[in-house]
Amino acid sequence: MMQxxxxxxxxxxxxxxxxxxxxxxxxxxxxxHHSFAMFDPAKLLTVTGTVKDFxxxxxxxxxxxYAAPKDGAAPELWTIELTSPGNLTxxxxxxxxxxxxxxxxxxxxxxxxxGHGGGFRKLTLIDSGKVxxxxxxxxxxxxxx
Amino acid sequence: xxxQTRKQFLFEKRRRPPCGNQKTFPYLNAALSFFYRFVGNxxxxxxxxxxxxxxxxxxxxxxxxxLTPAAASDARLPDWSGTWVPNITDQNKRITTDPVPWTASxxxxxxxMQAEExxxxxRGLFVNCLPEGMPSWMLISHNALEILFSPGRVTLLGESDGxxxxxxxxxGRSHPPDPDPSFHGDSIGHWEGDTLVVDTxxxxxxxxxxxxxxxxxxxxxDLHVIEKLHLAGPDTLHDDxxxxxxxxxxxxxxxxxIYYRQRARKYxxxxxxxxxxxxxxxxxxxxxAVFVPVPQEDGNPKPP
Numbered sequence: 001m002m003q004x005x006x007x008x009x010x011x012x013x014x015x016x017x018x019x020x021x022x023x024x025x026x027x028x029x030x031x032x033h034h035s036f037a038m039f040d041p042a043k044l045l046t047v048t049g050t051v052k053d054f055x056x057x058x059x060x061x062x063x064x065x066y067a068a069p070k071d072g073a074a075p076e077l078w079t080i081e082l083t084s085p086g087n088l089t090x091x092x093x094x095x096x097x098x099x100x101x102x103x104x105x106x107x108x109x110x111x112x113x114x115g116h117g118g119g120f121r122k123l124t125l126i127d128s129g130k131v132x133x134x135x136x137x138x139x140x141x142x143x144x145x
Numbered sequence: 146x147x148x149q150t151r152k153q154f155l156f157e158k159r160r161r162p163p164c165g166n167q168k169t170f171p172y173l174n175a176a177l178s179f180f181y182r183f184v185g186n187x188x189x190x191x192x193x194x195x196x197x198x199x200x201x202x203x204x205x206x207x208x209x210x211x212l213t214p215a216a217a218s219d220a221r222l223p224d225w226s227g228t229w230v231p232n233i234t235d236q237n238k239r240i241t242t243d244p245v246p247w248t249a250s251x252x253x254x255x256x257x258m259q260a261e262e263x264x265x266x267x268r269g270l271f272v273n274c275l276p277e278g279m280p281s282w283m284l285i286s287h288n289a290l291e292i293l294f295s296p297g298r299v300t301l302l303g304e305s306d307g308x309x310x311x312x313x314x315x316x317g318r319s320h321p322p323d324p325d326p327s328f329h330g331d332s333i334g335h336w337e338g339d340t341l342v343v344d345t346x347x348x349x350x351x352x353x354x355x356x357x358x359x360x361x362x363x364x365x366x367d368l369h370v371i372e373k374l375h376l377a378g379p380d381t382l383h384d385d386x387x388x389x390x391x392x393x394x395x396x397x398x399x400x401x402x403i404y405y406r407q408r409a410r411k412y413x414x415x416x417x418x419x420x421x422x423x424x425x426x427x428x429x430x431x432x433x434a435v436f437v438p439v440p441q442e443d444g445n446p447k448p449p
Contacts, residue, residue, distance in 0.1 A: 031275075033305070033419065034444035035267035035359035055425055055439075058417035059274070059305055062439075062446050079446045084288060084303045086415040090230070090407075099262040116448035138286065140232050142380030142405040144412070 033059035036081075039109035039119035047078050047118070048126075056095035058084050063098065064122070065106060080108050082120040083134050090144075091134050094121045103127055221338040223370050225292045228412040229404035233287050234361055236402065240356050244398040251362050251393040267359035272444025274419035276306050277326035278352035279345055280370050280388050283402055290415050291406070299334055299341060305417035311341050320346055328352055328369070340375040343403045354390055354398075365392035380406035422446075 049067030066075035082088060085095070098104060103126040108118030125133045134144040247255055271277055273401040274290055277286060288304040297316030303309030324331040324347030331347035348368040353360025369389040377383040382404040389397045427437035440447040 004173070011183040012320075017394065033358065033422075034269035035262055036271045036356060037262045037265055037359060038443065038445070040265060055422075057421040057424075058420050060420045062422070077448070081445060084305055084417060086289060086417060087287070089411050089415065090289075092411075111445075111448070117445060120147045136233050139230055139407075140234055140405060144407055145409050 002059070028145055033071055036109070036119045040112045041109040041119075043110055044107055044121065045110045045118065046105050046107050047080065049075060049078070049099055049103075051102045051104055052077060053100055056085050058086075061085055061088060063104075063106065064125070065104060076116055078106075079109075079117040080106055080120050082119070083136070084119050087136065087139075088134055090139060093132060093134070097132060098123065098125065162342060194242045222294050222336070223376060225294070226311065226377075227290050227380075227406040227408045228291055228414060230289045230407055231286055232403040236285060238359075239400060243396055243398075245354070245356060246395045247362075248393055248395045251306065254362060255360060262357070262359045265428075269359055269444045270353050270355055270361050271358060274306060274423070276328040277355070279311070279330050279348050279368070280355045280386060281355040281361065282309060282311075283328075283372070283384055283386060284400070285361075286358060289407075289414055299343075303338070303362065304414050306419040309417075313341070315341075326350070330370070337373075340373050341376065343370075343372040345372070350382070351390075351430065354388060354393060358448055362393050367391050376442040377403075383407065 019135040042073045047065055049065045052066055053062075056063070058135040061084065062109055063082065065078045065080060065082040068075045088097075105124040105126060107121040107123075109121060110118040120134065124130070125132075170345075172399040176392055245255075258268060271279075276282070277429040282303060286303065287307070289302055290303040292310075292395050293300040293302065297314060299312070299313040299315055301311040311329045311332060313334040315334045315336065317335075318333060320331050320333060326347055326349040328349060332343050332345045334341050334343040336342075348364060348370075350368075351363050352367040352368070354368075355363050359399040367390070371389075372389040373383075375383055375385075384402045384404070385399070386402065387392065387397050387399050423441055424436035425441055427433045427435055
């Protein structure tokens with residue numbers, strides 16, 4: 001039951017997308033290896049599909065997801081880059097947060113070159129409804145628990 | 146008297162008074178150290194033997210104030226324990242508020258890089274996984290660091306590129322006359338009150354002066370970095386940097402980077418090996434766990 005779909009944000013979300021883009025010009029998900037400017041925050045996509053692998057490594061954790069471009073089509077593999085394991089741990093992730101076979105909806109800023117890849121924004125685990133993000137700005141004060 | 150002449154024996158005997166620099170009056174020295182800490186003098190205080198006879202050793206009336214920084218007196222140093230997480234928002238803000246005084250030729254190259262990044266074609270400076278090095282680690286890292294004190298040394302340990310480590314010697318030494326160039330350079334430091342002043346030279350010319358992961362230039366040689374690290378609040382650390390890079394900067398660049406202290410266990414530094422991201426776990430024909438290369442493009446795993 002792979003109800004996979006890749007959905008571009010509708011026009012009504014253009015303002016939201018522009019605001020996110022402005023906030024993310026230099027930000028990205030907060031990793032120190034490469035710029036996230038190759039991802040386009042003005043064209044957020046939601047990749048819905050099944051996790052192939054969750055690669056919990058430095059410098060960027062990578063989520064590999066099979067998603068079909070439309071219902072009934074053959075699934076294609078997407079590579080979605082997150083920040084580092086250390087930074088994700090600090091906002092509540094573990095290497096078991098998501099794993100092979102999980103049904104997920106992942107909001108990404110897609111590669112500008114049209115490749116099947118993107119910068120991570122938000123993950124929804126479809127079965128549990130749990131939502132995971134990785135916003136570094138939430139960490140910019142001392143004494144967090 | 147086997148193997149030793151009588152003359153040697155007498156010489157040895159004379160050399161063995163019950164005092165000398167070995168006798169250091171621990172209680173008296175501890176009390177003096179406490180007093181000097183109290184009055185804010187960060188100097189090593191030692192009372193040595195002043196007068197001695199065969200049986201007695203009288204402490205010196207004159208205090209020997211050594212001009213070398215306190216080496217083994219960790220109790221006098223400020224508490225910089227915990228994990229220090231950079232303020233990335235502030236790093237980004239300073240691209241405009243603390244503009245880098247690039248030379249004209251450097252400014253032209255930087256403008257080109259900024260345009261490329263803005264257009265979505267960033268030229269990743271660090272995608273080869275070599276260390277960010279000095280001064281870029283301090284300037285643009287998005288990863289946490291920790292600071293360890295040991296006698297005569299302050300050590301900065303970072304996360305993410307596997308070999309991110311700065312050794313800052315605070316034992317009073319000077320730079321070697323011709324240090325082997327390295328990513329993090331040769332660093333010596335001293336304490337001015339609760340501020341650690343660090344002087345760094347000997348950085349390889351390829352090490353970037355970067356303002357983002359995709360915008361920066363190699364320092365091109367003769368880099369000199371002077372830093373003042375100090376607490377700006379109970380859990381806020383400032384690194385006030387002066388970067389002297391005569392081949393790319395028209396004058397010394399003064400800027401500050403901010404770190405916040407976290408003590409919760411989930412903030413502890415974890416291992417970070419940059420090149421690990423270029424591989425995935427796999428199994429060879431004999432069933433061994435091995436690394437299998439992941440195809441990469443500009444530092445990203447290449448989508449199929």
